[in-house]
Amino acid sequence: THVGFVPSFFKLLSFNLFNLVTFNGLANSSSYDAFLLDEERGRLLVGAEDHIFSFDLVNINRDHKQIAWPATPSKRDECKWAGKDLGKECSNFIRVLQPFNQTHLYICGTGAFHPICSFLEMGKRAEENIFRLASHFENGRGKSPYDPKMLSASLLIDGELYSGTSADFMGRDFAIFRTLGDHHPIRTEQHDSRWLNDPRFIGVHLIPESDNTEDDKIFLFFKENAMDGEHTGKATIARIGQLCKNDMGGHRSLVNKWTTFLKARLMCSVPGVNGIDTHFDELQDVFLMSSKDPKNPVIYAVFTTSSNIFKGSAVCMYNMADIRRVFLGSYAHRDGPNYQWVPFQGRVPYPRPARHSGDSTPPRTSPMMSSPSPGAGVPSWCEPTWTTSSPSWSWTEWRQRTDSMTSCSSGQVRNFNV
Numbered sequence: 001t002h003v004g005f006v007p008s009f010f011k012l013l014s015f016n017l018f019n020l021v022t023f024n025g026l027a028n029s030s031s032y033d034a035f036l037l038d039e040e041r042g043r044l045l046v047g048a049e050d051h052i053f054s055f056d057l058v059n060i061n062r063d064h065k066q067i068a069w070p071a072t073p074s075k076r077d078e079c080k081w082a083g084k085d086l087g088k089e090c091s092n093f094i095r096v097l098q099p100f101n102q103t104h105l106y107i108c109g110t111g112a113f114h115p116i117c118s119f120l121e122m123g124k125r126a127e128e129n130i131f132r133l134a135s136h137f138e139n140g141r142g143k144s145p146y147d148p149k150m151l152s153a154s155l156l157i158d159g160e161l162y163s164g165t166s167a168d169f170m171g172r173d174f175a176i177f178r179t180l181g182d183h184h185p186i187r188t189e190q191h192d193s194r195w196l197n198d199p200r201f202i203g204v205h206l207i208p209e210s211d212n213t214e215d216d217k218i219f220l221f222f223k224e225n226a227m228d229g230e231h232t233g234k235a236t237i238a239r240i241g242q243l244c245k246n247d248m249g250g251h252r253s254l255v256n257k258w259t260t261f262l263k264a265r266l267m268c269s270v271p272g273v274n275g276i277d278t279h280f281d282e283l284q285d286v287f288l289m290s291s292k293d294p295k296n297p298v299i300y301a302v303f304t305t306s307s308n309i310f311k312g313s314a315v316c317m318y319n320m321a322d323i324r325r326v327f328l329g330s331y332a333h334r335d336g337p338n339y340q341w342v343p344f345q346g347r348v349p350y351p352r353p354a355r356h357s358g359d360s361t362p363p364r365t366s367p368m369m370s371s372p373s374p375g376a377g378v379p380s381w382c383e384p385t386w387t388t389s390s391p392s393w394s395w396t397e398w399r400q401r402t403d404s405m406t407s408c409s410s411g412q413v414r415n416f417n418v
């Protein structure tokens, strides 16, 4: 489960750490998967199994509201006949909970392996006390996964929904979609492991690149299986992906496909005793700390290791300058005697793919970006704070160690070991 913390709420949480207020609402479920902080109305919205909750931000036990939104009996039957576990999988697990306009949220669930979406009415102000699900439902394919076990992430912006999810019953068709809005839906190439290789999506964020909204970029944080020849013995790789918000798709075989999608490895490692770095690759969560300049948030990412021998977790920070440098760098392609991933040395078409959408030719072989040293990607800014004591992320430990990071965040940039 991942929650995006907003600083003021974060203070509230840490204040309450020693004075925990708990909510024991759904006895047999822990599927609290979708969170939305609504500071304007002072509510925390939570999507769970067959339910949507609205909590008071100060005391979650005061005046909480809930709406039941189960899958229909016929969809539950179909799900069971398809061989799924009626008790564990054939519910409506809420996975998308996003602000749509001043009065409504957009909400989607797995719908017993039949994704559905709807609008949740909230009213303009808290005093109106509105919390109501619309009676009209939409197809949720490409928005919510079918299978509640699949990790997905989404962002609704300007009436368009960006979702990284699986889009079929079998859980084999993974894609980054843009749906809703006036445009035709657009997605990543289907069944092409160079684009996405069994991805598990963690977060989607919009980050402006300039004062012109035409340059806005969408960043996706996910983990996926290493590509062939990328890394021996490493199953999972953490990634950052980039899309232009103004991408309208390409021509011919690329109609309704992204032309600006690029991805790079998100590095988080510490030096080992014998010169072999320990990599944290299991991305668990991402948080953007906004700064005065909306173009340059600081990105915090929480990782664990994939290794069975070394169990640990880490927090790495990234800055936008390093991220932009990698996406403006060389494309990666496979070449040489060992058919390794190396920087592409050939002529890059002009205008450069993934700068702007339009007629430019996208990098057709692979959306992968290279970097000066092979196998590397976006380096972490400052040394990671990490712990081996626990395989799961320890909040308190991280807070104790953050002192060592302050020198770095005040402007002194150290490029950590790539």
Ligand SMILES: *[C@@H]1O[C@H](CO)[C@@H](O)[C@H](O)[C@H]1NC(C)=O
Residues within 6 Å of the ligand: 100, 101, 102, 103, 104, 119
């Ligand atoms: C928000 O969207 C919903 C669903 O389309 C619509 O019914 C409602 O009128 C909209 N509200 C505003 C303030 O535009």
